[in-house]
Amino acid sequence: DSGVTQTPKHLITATGQRVTLRCSPRSGDLSVYWYQQSLDQGLQFLIQYYNGEERAKGNILERFSAQQFPDLHSELNLSSLELGDSALYFCASSVGDRGQFFGPGTRLTVL
Amino acid sequence: AQSVTQPDIHITVSEGASLELRCNYSYGATPYLFWYVQSPGQGLQLLLKYFSGDTLVQGIKGFEAEFKRSQSSFNLRKPSVHWSDAAEYFCAVAGFMDTGRRALTFGSGTRLQVQP
Numbered sequence: 484d485s486g487v488t489q490t491p492k493h494l495i496t497a498t499g500q501r502v503t504l505r506c507s508p509r510s511g512d513l514s515v516y517w518y519q520q521s522l523d524q525g526l527q528f529l530i531q532y533y534n535g536e537e538r539a540k541g542n543i544l545e546r547f548s549a550q551q552f553p554d555l556h557s558e559l560n561l562s563s564l565e566l567g568d569s570a571l572y573f574c575a576s577s578v579g580d581r582g583q584f585f586g587p588g589t590r591l592t593v594l
Numbered sequence: 595a596q597s598v599t600q601p602d603i604h605i606t607v608s609e610g611a612s613l614e615l616r617c618n619y620s621y622g623a624t625p626y627l628f629w630y631v632q633s634p635g636q637g638l639q640l641l642l643k644y645f646s647g648d649t650l651v652q653g654i655k656g657f658e659a660e661f662k663r664s665q666s667s668f669n670l671r672k673p674s675v676h677w678s679d680a681a682e683y684f685c686a687v688a689g690f691m692d693t694g695r696r697a698l699t700f701g702s703g704t705r706l707q708v709q710p
Contacts, residue, residue, distance in 0.1 A: 485637065516698075526684065526700040539695040573637060580626060580688055580696040581645065585637040 486510065487586035489574050495592045501562040504589045508555055508576030514538070515557040516583055517549055521570040532557055561591070569593045596621040596689035600701035607675050608709045615670040615704050617685030626688035626696065627668040629659055632703075633681045641683075644668065655679070680708045 486509035496502055508515050517529040519542075528541035532551035543549075546564075551557040561568060569592050575583035597620045607613055619625055626645050630638040642653025649661040659670045668685060682703045688696040 485639070487637075525702050528697050528699070531695070531697065539691055539697050541697060575638075582628065582640050582643050583698065584640065585630075587637045 485584040485586065487574060487576050487584050489572075489586035489589050491589060492587065493590050493592075495594065496564060497594055498564055498566060500564050500593075501560065502564065502591065504559040504561070504572050504574075504591075506557045506559070506574030506576075506586060508557070508574075509584055512576035512578050512584070513555065514577045514579075514583075515551055515555070516575040516577070517543075517557070517559050518573040518575065518585075519570045520573060520588070521567075524570075526573075529559070564593045566593050596625070596687050596699045598685050598687050598699055598701035600683075600685055600704050602704045603702070604705045604707070606707040606709060609677050610674050613670075613672045613675045613679070613706070615683050615685075615706070617668045617670065617701060618666050619668060619685070619687045620666065621687055621689045623689070627659075627661060628686040628688070628698070629653065629657070629668075629670050630684045630686060630700075631655075631681045632684065638684065641670070675706075675708055677708045677710065680706055682706070 488507045490505045513534045516531045520526045529543040531539040549559045571588045573588045574586045577583040599618045628643045629641040644661045685701040686698045691697045
């Protein structure tokens with residue numbers, strides 16, 4: 484158990500819909516990262532937050548957004564969903580750059 | 595831009611045999627390097643990491659990796675594989691982005707199958 488929690492574990496929705504994925508980092512970790520894992524794209528970094536502020540952006544679509552709240556939990560919002568958004572979404576947390584700890588992931592299926 | 599290549603998509607070894615998973619990276623400066631393991635239906639678990647110093651690093655579960663700057667490699671090794679090691683293994687490099695912050699770039703992974 485990494486100490487990072489993610490909810491829900493599974494999510495099934497339809498195209499065009501909007502969903503919110505939630506992540507709670509390890510106690511004491513200020514950084515939260517979001518990743519997308521799909522068969523064709525592999526593991527892709529989406530976005531990082533540090534203590535409530537956006538710190539780095541990767542290959543995140545404009546339809547996707549994230550935020551980190553004062554209690555350090557983070558939410559990833561995915562809107563206008565398409566079939567290609569079906570993937571595993573991971574959250575990770577860290578102290579500094581020296582190793583990220585991953586949550587169990589949320590499997591999103593868009594029908 | 596940084597990149598990571600794991601040339602072996604799938605490897606099968608017998609239980610008790612030795613293992614080496616290859617990883618090559620591309621990054622202009624000294625990288626931070628990591629190996630993660632992902633079991634089916636699970637998240638990624640950090641096996642080991644290299645930042646500086648001794649180029650042979652020890653990790654959890656009996657794994658080790660050696661950083662070779664001249665070959666831009668960070669291969670993962672284990673002297674004797676156990677059936678429970680069957681999983682997917684990801685090499686990653688943390689290099690600086692345009693923002694001045696480090697971000698992880700993952701390789702495409704190597705799926706390890708262990709034969710009894």
